[in-house]
Amino acid sequence: NAGVTQTPKFRVLKTGQSMTLLCAQDMNHEYMYWYRQDPGMGLRLIHYSVGEGTTAKGEVPDGYNVSRLKKQNFLLGLESAAPSQTSVYFCASGYHGQGKETQYFGPGTRLLVL
Amino acid sequence: GENVEQHPSTLSVQEGDSAVIKCTYSDSASNYFPWYKQELGKRPQLIIDIRSNVGEKKDQRIAVTLNKTAKHFSLHITETQPEDSAVYFCAASNSFGNTGKLIFGQGTTLQVKP
Numbered sequence: 752n753a754g755v756t757q758t759p760k761f762r763v764l765k766t767g768q769s770m771t772l773l774c775a776q777d778m779n780h781e782y783m784y785w786y787r788q789d790p791g792m793g794l795r796l797i798h799y800s801v802g803e804g805t806t807a808k809g810e811v812p813d814g815y816n817v818s819r820l821k822k823q824n825f826l827l828g829l830e831s832a833a834p835s836q837t838s839v840y841f842c843a844s845g846y847h848g849q850g851k852e853t854q855y856f857g858p859g860t861r862l863l864v865l
Numbered sequence: 866g867e868n869v870e871q872h873p874s875t876l877s878v879q880e881g882d883s884a885v886i887k888c889t890y891s892d893s894a895s896n897y898f899p900w901y902k903q904e905l906g907k908r909p910q911l912i913i914d915i916r917s918n919v920g921e922k923k924d925q926r927i928a929v930t931l932n933k934t935a936k937h938f939s940l941h942i943t944e945t946q947p948e949d950s951a952v953y954f955c956a957a958s959n960s961f962g963n964t965g966k967l968i969f970g971q972g973t974t975l976q977v978k979p
Contacts (some may be wrong), residue, residue: 799966841908
């Protein structure tokens with residue numbers, strides 16, 4: 752049981768390049784989330800999904816797109832990277848329902864946009 | 866929308882002393898309040914959580930208190946140890962909202978001096 756995994760761990764991009772971050776979970780969780788973490792700003796929600804085939808915008812969605820074609824995977828895409836997207840990206844997943852609200856985080860992806 | 870304020874942003878204590886971190890939330894519908902600990906370079910991990918039908922919860926040296934009327938909750942760590950040094954995040958959620966979304970505070974960097 753690997754929990755939540757993220758690929759890649761670290762990436763350097765040039766401004767304007769595109770990339771996809773992959774999040775995978777093997778806990779059969781309905782909910783999945785993408786956050787970015789910047790110094791002094793906590794964890795900010797980019798996009799989230801409440802089930803396979805569904806996605807919704809979070810607090811800071813601009814410049815990102817997501818897809819959840821399979822229940823266990825949640826992809827975060829940057830179509831045209833900007834230096835402002837330099838950050839650490841965390842994926843999280845969780846169950847649906849009362850008493851099951853805990854979110855479990857992946858190890859993070861460190862992205863540097865030059 | 867929901868907002869969570871966390872104070873202080875940094876906290877330095879001597880080993881063996883107590884540490885208290887406070888958070889306030891804006892949405893009176895919030896009913897789930899987790900605390901996450903993030904060690905340097907690691908993922909956030911849940912250390913304790915509390916629901917709105919409970920005023921206090923303890924787990925060994927860690928306790929969380931909730932004041933629904935004032936809309937604030939606090940993390941208390943007693944007998945601090947160097948391994949408690951980390952960034953701590955509070956969060957709030959409305960578990961009836963069927964999204965599982967967490968709104969995080971900005972984080973508190975706790976340093977425990979030996």
